[in-house]
Amino acid sequence: MDYKDIPDWLLSLDVEDAEFVRKFVLSSGSLKKIAKSYDVSYPTVRTRLDRLIQKMEMQEEMEREPFVHFVKQLAIEDRVSLEDAKVIIDKYKKEKEE
Numbered sequence: 713m714d715y716k717d718i719p720d721w722l723l724s725l726d727v728e729d730a731e732f733v734r735k736f737v738l739s740s741g742s743l744k745k746i747a748k749s750y751d752v753s754y755p756t757v758r759t760r761l762d763r764l765i766q767k768m769e770m771q772e773e774m775e776r777e778p779f780v781h782f783v784k785q786l787a788i789e790d791r792v793s794l795e796d797a798k799v800i801i802d803k804y805k806k807e808k809e810e
Contacts, residue, residue, distance in 0.1 A: 720784070723798075724771045729764055736761070779804060 725733065732746075739745035747757040774780050780801055787797035 720775055721768050721771045724767070725764075729767070732760060732764060774801075774805060777804075 722730070735746050735749060739749070743754055743757045743761065747754045750757065783792070783797050783800050783804075786792045787794050792800075
C-alpha cells in the first residue's frame with residue numbers, strides 16, 4: 713500500500729491510539745481482552761474507545777473542510793511535504809477549536 717493510500721483517519725491517530733486499534737483488531741473487538749492486556753477495567757477501556765470514536769468522527773468532519781482538503785491535495789501532488797501539511801492542518805484545527 714502506498715503511503716498516500718492510507719486513510720486520513722488512520723494517519724491522524726497518535727501512536728497510543730494506533731496501538732489501541734491494533735489491539736482491538738487482534739482481540740477480535742473484545743474489550744474484555746483489551747482491558748486485561750492493559751490491566752484496567754472494562755469501563756476504562758470503553759471510555760477510551762468512545763474517545764477514539766469521537767476523534768475519528770471529528771477527523772471525518774474536518775475532512776469535509778475545504779481548506780483541509782486543499783492542503784492534503786497539495787501534499788498528494790508533492791507541492792508541500794506531508795510533514796508540513798500535517799503541521800498546517802493541525803494549526804488550522806487548533807485555531808478553529810478556539
